[in-house]
Every structure is written in C-alpha cells, then in structure tokens.
Amino acid sequence: MFNHPIIARRHAIKLGLAGLLGMTTVTTTEAINRGRQTPVRYHPKRDFTVVGQASLKERAAAKGLIFGAAADKHILLNTLFANTFTKDCGMLVAENDLKWRTIRSNPHTFDFSKGDWLVKFARTHGMLFRGTPLVWELGLPKWFKKKVNHKNAERFLVEHITKVAKHYAGVVHSWDVVNEAIAVSRSKRSDGLSRSPWLEFLGEDYIELAFRTAAKADPKAMLVYNDRWLDYDTPVGNAQRAAVLKLLERLKSNKTPIHALGIQAHLKARETRFNAEKMRGFLKDVASLGLKILITELDVQDEGLPADVMESDRIVAAAYEDYLSVVLDEKAVIAVLTWGLSDRYTWLSRNSRRPLLYDSYFQRKLAWNAMARAFEQAPKR
Known part of the structure; x- marks a missing residue:
C-alpha cells in the first residue's frame, strides 16, 4: 500500500462523492470481469447520439478549444490514416519524432528530418504543431549514460534545449519542456521528484533551468510542464496532484517562464475512483496560478473489459465523456489531445484492443461520439 504523505495545497479540496459512475443519470448494470472480479459499469441505454457532420476540430473550435492527436511521420505516410487525421485534428503532436x-x-549531431517533415505536414493542412518533450528521463539515447555526468550535465541540457527549441522557434504552438519529473509512488523525497539523471546531476533546479533555457530559445512558444497519474481519487493520485501543484507554485514564485500544465489523462475504463469534485478543485488551483491547462495524452485503456465489442466500446465511450464533462468545465483548459487517433497505432496495443476514437480500419467508434458530445456540452472560452 502506498503511504506517501500528501503535500499541503493552497486550497483544501473537499472529498466529493460524485465519481465516474455518479456523473450520469442513465440506468446502469454492473458487468463483472471474472478474472479479477473488478466491477465496471455498463450503460446499455446511454445515448451517444451526435448532431450534425462537424469534425472534432470544428466542434472544439466552436468552444474556443483545440483538438488534436499525437502521430509520427511513419504513421502519417499511411494515406488513409492521414486523411482521417487531417479531417478531425487541429493540432499535430509529435509522438516520438522529437525525443532525444x-x-x-x-x-554531437542533431537529426531534425522527421520533425521537419511533421512541421511541413502540419502547415500543409492548416494545423498547429506541438513539440514533446525537451526533457524526459525515459526518452534518452543509449549513449547518455556513458557521456553525461555531474560535470557536463548542465552543458548537455542547455545545448539540447537551445538547439531544438531554436530550430523550431516560431512554428511550435507549445513544448512539453519537462515531462514526468514527479513520481510520488517511487520517490523517497518529500517533494516527490523522480530520481532521474537530471535530478542526480543537477538537483531540483534542473526544472527551472530547462524552462528558462526554452524561453530564451523560443520566446513565443507556450511552455508546459507535463505529468501523469493526476486523474483518480487514489493515494497515488492524491499525492501526485499535491506534489505537482507544489512544484507549479514554486516555479511561479520564482518567476519561472511556465505557461501551462499538461495532464496526460491515460485513463482506465475499469477504474471507478474518479472524484469530480477533487478534479475540479485541482484544476481550479492550477488556473489560480495563472496557468493554462492542456489534456495532452488522452486515451482509455480497455484491458479486462467484456469481450463483447459493443459492450466494451460503451464503457470506453462513457469514460471519455464523463472525464471530459468535468475537465472541460474549467475554462483554463484550452486543448484536448489524444495519444494517437486509431487503434491501429497505439502504444497500448499490448494490453488494449480499442482504446482510441477510431478502430483499426479508421472507422469512427462511440468514443468519437463521446468526444464530440463533450465538446458540444463544454462552456465557451
């Protein structure tokens, strides 16, 4: 059991009773996965009807929001996928092609060929372009361990951020400057910082250094801190939100050039511990710092759901709509970005069958309807 102490927050968040299951008024029946006997909720009569033929990017834009998805060059070379992508997406997120x-x-060398291809694709199709990530411990190349140490780590960090951000200066909407710096479930520190090479070599100030370096290299881009495990009312989720908020407060108090928080939102269809009141309180706290919020890597893992596709698709769609119906109530949220668009290309392929908005044949699913409905119901920015 995880016992990390929850760091104090500026505003107390009351324990809410409204969860993922309580946010709808439709009649539900319980579907049990017999392997683990974990309950999930199936809504047999829930209405996922959408009105009109507008694309997701059009529905989002009508409310002052951006909708987009992550992809890489080799995926977008598939013409059928590219056509689907450009129809619905107003932003292209570099999934892997800009990682270290x-x-x-x-x-000694930088290869921007894949990233440049993505930028050209985005421009050709009138999309915004988003870069990820400038600093992330898991995206490092194999040579890193042999070459980088306490003496030269700052030089490598500053050089990399400066070179990459300058190369794309003026064409990137936003950067994930630092990704996943906090891991309360694995950290022995009171601030929850992950024991990354950057923390080991440079201390906690590496985060502020990264943002200041990025701002200098590309002063027009939105600079984002991006993190995970912020969605559920669990010991880890509660502590993670508190630690992230504390980090954001520290960065703002030091006048660090940070503009937004990215919430990954890798959801689990079987997870029922979503607390709407706690999430609203967290989003409000982040917004009170003067920060925007982006949902940056949204998908719904369907591992363990019933084998019946119609039934599991309904559960996944409900997870999308119920989550977004809460998150989009906060007007500081400016973008909803999925981590992939089609089930044919997803990082969840090993443990999920149908986690995204389109199936493997690029046909829309109920999850697409759920996203469209969430945009329709969202307040205008």
Missing part, C-alpha cells in the same frame, strides 16, 4: 533518442543518435 530520435534526433540525437550520437552526442
């Missing part, structure tokens, strides 16, 4: 290990096969 992709653009720096060795310590």
Whole structure:
C-alpha cells in the first residue's frame, strides 16, 4: 500500500462523492470481469447520439478549444490514416519524432528530418504543431549514460534545449519542456521528484533551468510542464496532484517562464475512483496560478473489459465523456489531445484492443461520439 504523505495545497479540496459512475443519470448494470472480479459499469441505454457532420476540430473550435492527436511521420505516410487525421485534428503532436533518442543518435549531431517533415505536414493542412518533450528521463539515447555526468550535465541540457527549441522557434504552438519529473509512488523525497539523471546531476533546479533555457530559445512558444497519474481519487493520485501543484507554485514564485500544465489523462475504463469534485478543485488551483491547462495524452485503456465489442466500446465511450464533462468545465483548459487517433497505432496495443476514437480500419467508434458530445456540452472560452 502506498503511504506517501500528501503535500499541503493552497486550497483544501473537499472529498466529493460524485465519481465516474455518479456523473450520469442513465440506468446502469454492473458487468463483472471474472478474472479479477473488478466491477465496471455498463450503460446499455446511454445515448451517444451526435448532431450534425462537424469534425472534432470544428466542434472544439466552436468552444474556443483545440483538438488534436499525437502521430509520427511513419504513421502519417499511411494515406488513409492521414486523411482521417487531417479531417478531425487541429493540432499535430509529435509522438516520438522529437525525443532525444530520435534526433540525437550520437552526442554531437542533431537529426531534425522527421520533425521537419511533421512541421511541413502540419502547415500543409492548416494545423498547429506541438513539440514533446525537451526533457524526459525515459526518452534518452543509449549513449547518455556513458557521456553525461555531474560535470557536463548542465552543458548537455542547455545545448539540447537551445538547439531544438531554436530550430523550431516560431512554428511550435507549445513544448512539453519537462515531462514526468514527479513520481510520488517511487520517490523517497518529500517533494516527490523522480530520481532521474537530471535530478542526480543537477538537483531540483534542473526544472527551472530547462524552462528558462526554452524561453530564451523560443520566446513565443507556450511552455508546459507535463505529468501523469493526476486523474483518480487514489493515494497515488492524491499525492501526485499535491506534489505537482507544489512544484507549479514554486516555479511561479520564482518567476519561472511556465505557461501551462499538461495532464496526460491515460485513463482506465475499469477504474471507478474518479472524484469530480477533487478534479475540479485541482484544476481550479492550477488556473489560480495563472496557468493554462492542456489534456495532452488522452486515451482509455480497455484491458479486462467484456469481450463483447459493443459492450466494451460503451464503457470506453462513457469514460471519455464523463472525464471530459468535468475537465472541460474549467475554462483554463484550452486543448484536448489524444495519444494517437486509431487503434491501429497505439502504444497500448499490448494490453488494449480499442482504446482510441477510431478502430483499426479508421472507422469512427462511440468514443468519437463521446468526444464530440463533450465538446458540444463544454462552456465557451
């Protein structure tokens, strides 16, 4: 059992009773996965009807929101997928093609060819372009361990951020400057910071250094801190939200050039511990710091759901709509971005069958309807 102490927050968040299951008024029946006997909720009569033929990007834009998805060059070379992508997405997110290990096969050279292709694709189709991530411990190349140490870590960090951000200066809507710096479930520190090489070599100030370096290299881009495990009313989720909020407060108090929080939102269809009141309180606290909020990597893992596709698709769609119906009530939320668009191309392929908005044949699913309905119901920015 996880026992990390919850860090104090500026505003107390009351324990809410409204959860993922309580946010709808439709009649529900309980579907039990017999393997683990974990309850999920099936809504046999829930209405996922959408009105009109507008695309997701059009429905989002009508409310002052951005809708987009993550993809890489090799995926977008599939013409059928590319057509689907450009029809619905107003933003292209670089999924892997701007990570350290992709653009720096060795310590001395940078290969921007894939990233440049993505930028051209986005421009050609009138989309915004988003870069991810400038600093992330899991995206490092193999040579990193041999070459980077206490003496030269700052030089490598500053050089990388400066080179990459300057190369794309003026064409990137937003950068994930630092990704997943907090991992309360694995950290022995009171601030919850993950024991990354950057923390080991440079201390906690590496985060502020990264943002200041990015701002200098590309002063027009929105600079984002991005993190996970912020969605559920669990010991880890509660502590993670508190630690992230504390980090944001520290960065703002130091006048760090940070503009937004990215919430990954890798949801689980079987997870019922979603507390609407706690999430609203957290979003309000982040917004009170003067920060925007982006939902950056949204998908719904369907592992363990019933084998019946119609039944499992309904549960997944409900997870999308119920989550977004809460999150989009906060007007500081400016974008909803899915981590992939089609089940044919998803990082969840090993443990999920149908986690995204389109199936493997690029046909819309109920999850698409759920997203459209959430945009329709959202307040205008």
